[in-house]
Amino acid sequence: MAARTVEIPESLDERLRERAEQTGQSIDVLILEAVSQTYGAPEKPKQGFRLTGPIITDMGERGPLYPTDETPYELIFP
């Protein structure tokens, strides 16, 4: 485990204390969770599994709005 000292603004420290009281978790745990969410959790064990093919293997017709090169944002966020 690495040790790191970080100065935290008073207002943020107060929010951390409040959150710790509300959740019953330690401030250290809250900080670790936040950092993990932002920069990625510790690497998951590499099981060596890799996809070997597509999930949809049915060669049926595509829909009229099926994309080609571009992501169709208008379908995702109409």
Place this chain on the structure above:
Amino acid sequence: MNSFFPDVNVWLALADVRHSHYQPAWNWLNAVSLDDQLILARFCQLGILRLLTNPAVMSGAVMNIGQAWNAVARLMGDSRVEFRPEPVDLDPHFRRAMAPLAEKPASKWIGDCYVIASAHAHRATLVTFDRALLSFAETHGYAALRPN
């Protein structure tokens, strides 16, 4: 370790054999090492869920929401794929990516610049089939590639 950030359309090409870029997508993925990382962000997760459940896109292969989540889970089961939430410091990257387009009204670029900024914030190479997006990213100094 290299990190890659496929856009929504690349995830769809990996998921669906009917995609016109299915083969290039898989050629690229098969060359990605087990030590490398594919980042699946919430934005792309939402996108693939939306497309897989849209009959106008998927036609007879349309999925219900449960099936679409299972499909996403299959993708995430690959040990190279990692879900990453939005970085807290994304905003300045997003604004910087969009700065050259400040005078444009085109909304598509908002989504494109979001994925550029997300890839950059994750220190990942954007992967896209969109030639305009690729060109824009490269012109402005972002790491990007188009599977061939």
